[in-house]
């Protein structure tokens with residue numbers, strides 16, 4: 001279980017709270033959607049859960065233990081813009097080999113062309129590069145995945161193609177997945193439950209604020 | 217107002233062995249835009265939609281060769297003429313606040329855009345005031361820096377940059393990804409208003425949903441070519457003509473969420489025939505023999521030999 005307990009975050013003592021008393025938990029094999037208006041700190045919450053930021057108060061744990069600092073982080077985060085997450089001077093092959101060598105079936109499921117492997121990031125389109133960024137983290141050491149508007153810049157077909165690949169991997173490896181998105185139909189398609197962060201009255205409660213059954 | 221036919225853009229590149237490579241990034245691209253109309257250009261990344269904007273603004277890189285014709289108000293658009301019209305008659309609404317100068321107040325920047333479009337200083341200032349008032353941006357916003365704007369405000373400032381120029385053709389490049397739905401609706405409504413005032417608007421987007429909210433017509437791009445031009449209402453009524461457009465529509469999460477596997481062909485190795493042939497269920501020998509022509513069908517346009525009336 002990946003659990004963020006009573007998370008608070010602000011950038012400095014005098015700054016306003018960006019995240020206020022949020023508790024989020026996702027179990028292996030579960031797909032959880034996070035929905036909230038802009039300014040509710042969803043992206044910050046994602047970064048806290050993946051250990052990119054340290055919470056001002058509260059804790060993030062995987063199976064009751066805090067996130068490892070030195071080893072491969074079992075909680076991986078994917079953003080909207082892949083350019084930010086790859087080394088621009090490496091060839092794609094090198095980028096993919098950095099963690100664990102990629103599984104050919106997984107490359108195939110994501111529609112990654114073998115011809116891309118010898119290229120540099122700037123020689124791929126945004127959609128192609130995003131698939132590389134995703135393929136890189138779909139490996140056996142990843143236990144939890146946080147997808148923050150992961151396909152918001154992609155056309156509908158590429159979006160569906162990528163999610164098909166990711167969901168297959170998530171089911172097979174029993175990965176816990178958190179999907180952060182503004183796109184309601186997409187969340188309805190993907191998620192077992194959706195957490196609404198908008199309602200302040202319930203967000204202070206310890207535990208999921210609002211839970212919906214999957215309709216799709 | 218704008219009519220583009222058989223546009224081609226080829227990049228010449230030299231690889232490490234100094235072998236010359238020709239990349240046909242746009243082939244046989246067609247589009248027309250009338251005054252008072254929003255035309256959405258929809259496609260995947262790499263389909264040529266941003267390059268079309270670059271061609272119209274005269275900002276393609278030096279190694280790009282153009283073919284085909286672009287006309288604006290009846291006159292041929294050469295790259296020189298595009299550059300002369302840019303920011304005056306043809307304006308771009310940039311994708312994000314990242315295009316603004318972070319060290320200059322937004323009022324100052326919009327003012328500068330108005331002056332570059334040919335307005336005298338006082339007149340430019342008056343038009344900034346008027347435009348900011350129109351978009352509900354208070355006078356104090358003029359003194360803010362880009363990072364001090366909320367998402368919605370930033371979108372309104374970016375629209376203002378096009379409005380102060382009084383451009384007749386406005387190109388909006390991917391204005392919506394990752395925005396909250398309310399801000400998306402607001403941004404799209406602003407674009408619609410620009411068309412209602414008589415401007416031609418090109419909305420470049422990968423988001424069909426957004427496009428259908430305001431577009432009169434939708435041009436679907438694939439691998440640098442126009443595969444279909446449909447009325448916006450054709451999507452909901454099932455009157456789509458090209459297999460790719462149909463696939464794109466089916467793949468939306470609110471529809472079937474089922475993708476077509478594969479990728480667009482590489483611009484280095486375009487097939488002789490239909491560019492979609494390797495992913496199409498209807499493919500036959502005629503498809504692969506030569507590139508299908510764009511033809512009129514059911515009050516729209518399609519580039520597919522098997523699409524029926």
Ligand code: SF4
Pocket residue numbers: 459460490491492493494496497498499500503508519520521522523
């Ligand atoms: S021309 Fe042939 S291959 Fe191309 S889209 Fe039409 S049916 Fe498919």
